[in-house]
Amino acid sequence: MSKQSLTGRRPAGPPGERTPLEAAADAAAGFGAATDEVDExxxxxxxxxxxxxxxxxxxxxxxxxxxxxxxxxxxxxxxxxxxxxxxxxxxxxxxxxxxxxxxxxxxxxxxxxxxxxxxxxxxxxxxxxxxxxxRYTVEELRLVTGFLELGRTMQLEQAARIRAAVQDPPG
Missing domain, CATH: 1.10.10.10 (Winged helix-like DNA-binding domain superfamily/Winged helix DNA-binding domain)
Known part of the structure; x- marks a missing residue:
């Protein structure tokens, strides 16, 4: 579940009106959601x-x-x-x-x-x-691989942060 799914936030308009950063973030969130669908x-x-x-x-x-x-x-x-x-x-x-x-x-x-x-x-x-x-060149594959590896590390760090918040709730 992403923050987008919790808040109901959707892109403001057609894909062409989103910034490249927004489009990439939405695509990554969509990929994660599709992976969840496969596992389900x-x-x-x-x-x-x-x-x-x-x-x-x-x-x-x-x-x-x-x-x-x-x-x-x-x-x-x-x-x-x-x-x-x-x-x-x-x-x-x-x-x-x-x-x-x-x-x-x-x-x-x-x-x-x-x-x-x-x-x-x-x-x-x-x-x-x-x-x-x-479909991708070697350079593009290196870029995709780097993004996925960094994204995986970031996700695991965030999971650890969330688990720590449960163990030590703000008070």
Whole structure:
């Protein structure tokens, strides 16, 4: 959710009447909103909520994770993580296995069936994105990459700021 969606602010007129800065900011916000739409649709296909979809993404990216590592990566309490793992195991999306490096610990992995579904959902998006990127020169791609990397860092810093505000509300 962006400030634009909270305040209802919309561009004052047609795209030609916005400044380049406003147009770029609106395009970035629109891209984020479209990404949320994709994830919402994928969660619906998988029959999971958005937090569980995020957990599936974290586990798939890592290959295997302990519940403790997953709780840290997902920024969830151990209890919430355990409940999510139980839901995802029951739904057939995650599998519990013994950690090959420490037989006393369990790890979770994404099931092969879920990996196939996720690949079917997100694979075409990656292919379409690559096709779009081929329209740009190397210099333009460097500019886009730099913007996205800086934007990602800024977003993570803002998430940390918001979390800190919740922990230490103004008073």
């Amino acid at each position: 649709a994928a969660a619906g296909v998988l029959g999971v909520n958005r937090t569980d979809l995020r957990i599936l993404g974290l586990v798939e990216a890592a290959g295997a994770m302990t519940a403790g590592a997953l709780a840290g990566a997902a920024r969830l309490s151990p209890a919430a993580t355990t409940a999510a793992i139980q839901r995802l195991v029951a739904a057939g999306h995650l599998r519990r296995d013994t950690d090959p490096e420490d037989r006393r610990r369990a790890v979770v992995t994404v099931t092969a069936e879920t990996v196939e579904v996720v690949d079917r959902l997100y694979g075409p998006i990656a292919e379409a994105g690559h096709r779009l990127l081929t």
